[in-house]
Amino acid sequence: MNTTVAQLTARALLGGRRALLLLVMSAVLLALAVLLRLSVGVDHQVTADFLGSVALGALIPLFGLIVGTGVIGPEIDDGSVVYVLSKPIPRPTIILSKLVVAVAATVLFAAVPTFGAGLIMSGTEAGLALGFGAAALVSSVAYSAVFVLLAVVTRHAVVYGLAYALIWEGLVGGYVPGARTLSIQQWSLSIAETIVARDLVSSDVRLAVAGVLLAVVIVGATWYAGQRLRSLSLAGEE
Numbered sequence: 001m002n003t004t005v006a007q008l009t010a011r012a013l014l015g016g017r018r019a020l021l022l023l024v025m026s027a028v029l030l031a032l033a034v035l036l037r038l039s040v041g042v043d044h045q046v047t048a049d050f051l052g053s054v055a056l057g058a059l060i061p062l063f064g065l066i067v068g069t070g071v072i073g074p075e076i077d078d079g080s081v082v083y084v085l086s087k088p089i090p091r092p093t094i095i096l097s098k099l100v101v102a103v104a105a106t107v108l109f110a111a112v113p114t115f116g117a118g119l120i121m122s123g124t125e126a127g128l129a130l131g132f133g134a135a136a137l138v139s140s141v142a143y144s145a146v147f148v149l150l151a152v153v154t155r156h157a158v159v160y161g162l163a164y165a166l167i168w169e170g171l172v173g174g175y176v177p178g179a180r181t182l183s184i185q186q187w188s189l190s191i192a193e194t195i196v197a198r199d200l201v202s203s204d205v206r207l208a209v210a211g212v213l214l215a216v217v218i219v220g221a222t223w224y225a226g227q228r229l230r231s232l233s234l235a236g237e238e
Helices: 003-014 017-040 044-070 073-078 081-085 091-122 125-153 157-175 177-182 184-195 207-237
Strands: none
Touching (some): 017 091, 044 157, 073 125, 091 125, 091 207, 125 157, 125 184, 125 207, 184 207
């Protein structure tokens, strides 16, 4: 990882309105958790349903999309990425540096509030906060890797990312059992299912399979993004 690239990326990502938007979204999640705790009390099933559908199902994919595309997409769109590519830094190192920033931001603004929401609603009982916190952490890495790749591959990364998050995972994955096998949300839910006590969480993918698929997606997306960035630099030089 190149610290200079990471620092410049973090400054660009969190130095404007984007950081305020992320902070507001995190606050909304925690506010909803407080309201549910005050209205229904301690109900572990409500906590599991809320964190599974709102945090893992909506918030983290959206965070991953905003942050993953934001660490490199704007530079590609305005052409300023050429300045980074002109430096003697390996292209995979550039991708890895930007991915680390994306993961750190997603974990900070999405995974940590998910853990906090679990604590607010159920405390440390039944392992809900820990289980969903771990699931949020892993899915933050996976979504960041996928959306960084999309930002490198296409200029319409936000459109395709929304289509994946809303249509595939939200709609198709919710009603077509076979599609859930290829869902980052379901893979992360298998982690929560392993940690959470009782039958509060269920996933259509076994933990061993989910772990392999997560590793393949994270490593594969990061590697391929580095390769595509090589092609992008060659195109720019031509």
